Amino acid sequence: MRYLQVKLVLFNSSKFILLDEPFSGLSPKIIEIIVQLIKENSREKGILITDHQYENVMKISTILLLLKGGKLHKINEKAELVKNGYLTRPADF
Template sequence: MKKHILEVDGIQKKYNDRVILSDVYLKCETSQIIGLLGRNGSGKSTLLKIIIGLLSAPNKCIRIDSVSKNNENNVFNDISYLSQEQFIPNHLSVKKAILLSIDKQKIKFFCEDEFIQAILGKRIGHLSGGELRYLEIKIVLFNSSKFVLLDEPYNGLSPIMVDVVNELIKKNSEKKGIVITDHNYKNVIKISTQVVLIKDGKTHYIRNNAELVEKGYLVDLELL
């Protein structure tokens, strides 16, 4: 299977006079799960929004397989994005949302899932927060894109659902490159093949968990 590479370079972003990101570099290959860590306000969600094109940034450089994507209106054919906010309208039925989002040839396989089966007869507006989040995550992962950006995927999920979602992510990483950030840092670290810490506006590639203590992200390794 051909390996694909997403590279993001030169990302800078400031709000008013406060520098959020400064000359950030990020690389993700298919079969990799990049765990993006950082304190609140460090710029994790901002970086994902810049990559997908929801936020502008001067001098950004985005390449997929060495081909520049800077001048394209969007990169949605290559990159899927799960935002923190709900993206499926409440008035839709779950079945309709699946029909609109999933390739017809994949729908049967998509629905062969006890959690999806349990909500097929409901409307989006009647789902619990965890049910909705699971549906959104699975829809985004089933996209044909080469890369997936997941912003706070564990939000609202029970511990059992977190384990199910982690298995989904691992399975999809066999063919995709995945970047994930979440306040549930233990699961991010657990599932990632490479951890990247955003600190002082820059990305730091973490070689081992002890570096998270050295760089002040964790107080003690026992927190893992």
């Protein structure tokens, strides 16, 4: 059901869309499909994603922003997620 919701939003005629937690509750295979759909659609429209699954978001984002304490922090790499208190330790370090 979640896959269908995301697909319907991605393929509407809007110039900008918001995907709130598009990866939650999905199998890894379906997440791969959604990541590809987002990449394809991002060529034609602006896509704003909010999700706690930061690794999936980092794979497809052109700009990463972390909202913490009412402030936006630009994120360029995983280490900055630790520095800003989002992660306690980097998963791949």
